[in-house]
Amino acid sequence: MFSIPSHSEETSQIKAGKISEEVKKIYRLRKIEIKGLKYVSPQLIYPVINIGKGSVVVRDNIVNILRDLYKLGYFRDIEAYTRYTENGIDLIFVFKELPVVQKIEFEGNEEISDEDLLQVLGVQTKERMESGMALPFSTIGPELSEKLASIKKGLGRVFSVDEINKMIKAIKDKYEKEGFYNTKVSYYFKGNTLVFKIEEGKRAYVKEIKIVGNKQLDEGEIKDVMETKERSIWKLRFHPRLSKRTAP
Numbered sequence: 001m002f003s004i005p006s007h008s009e010e011t012s013q014i015k016a017g018k019i020s021e022e023v024k025k026i027y028r029l030r031k032i033e034i035k036g037l038k039y040v041s042p043q044l045i046y047p048v049i050n051i052g053k054g055s056v057v058v059r060d061n062i063v064n065i066l067r068d069l070y071k072l073g074y075f076r077d078i079e080a081y082t083r084y085t086e087n088g089i090d091l092i093f094v095f096k097e098l099p100v101v102q103k104i105e106f107e108g109n110e111e112i113s114d115e116d117l118l119q120v121l122g123v124q125t126k127e128r129m130e131s132g133m134a135l136p137f138s139t140i141g142p143e144l145s146e147k148l149a150s151i152k153k154g155l156g157r158v159f160s161v162d163e164i165n166k167m168i169k170a171i172k173d174k175y176e177k178e179g180f181y182n183t184k185v186s187y188y189f190k191g192n193t194l195v196f197k198i199e200e201g202k203r204a205y206v207k208e209i210k211i212v213g214n215k216q217l218d219e220g221e222i223k224d225v226m227e228t229k230e231r232s233i234w235k236l237r238f239h240p241r242l243s244k245r246t247a248p
Helices: 059-071 114-121 144-149 161-177 219-224
Strands: 002-004 029-035 075-085 088-097 103-107 184-190 193-199
Touching: 059 075, 103 114, 114 161, 161 184, 161 193
Parallel strands: 029 088, 103 193
Antiparallel strands: 002 075, 075 088, 184 193
């Protein structure tokens, strides 16, 4: 049995169970079996398992296939088993999918509302794909990445790890626009709910603006045309926000 227990490509490590001494012999592939899929179409899987009937099966084949399957980002665990027969070797792949996400929630967000965060995620929350529906793949080839990108952006489906990481980046970008530069975001699954756990940190404020090198223009003239403003008690500007994305 071969397995990679983590969906993180950077931390994935290959684990191999005891393999029969018969593996030293030449065995050719008799058939491939796919088990455990509920929501991801098998048509997405078979092109990644790039060995055909009659091919010689070696350990490196299986290790590379497992890595490529994890790169799809839809599985929390994949195991591969070998079954030796008189007519060759069978490969059995058993998948444990990530949950189908029916709802997205946030924890720890006090400064930005759930509605605003959902908006930056770009996920359709009103129109859901029917739960249990296989992902719509018919043929997979070089255009695999394009097909993956074309999946309907709604709930009621499996979200890939890559997609979730992009959501985390979108949340951090939103906080940065609001002046939070040390925001931490993680996630976990609560049943069919994807929960983003947010540590907002502290908002950065502008206390003072210093301008150097100005010989032709007065400092006040320069500050007047700047969108970023410094603290001013007289103008009731006690905590002006600092934004790296402020337009010039």
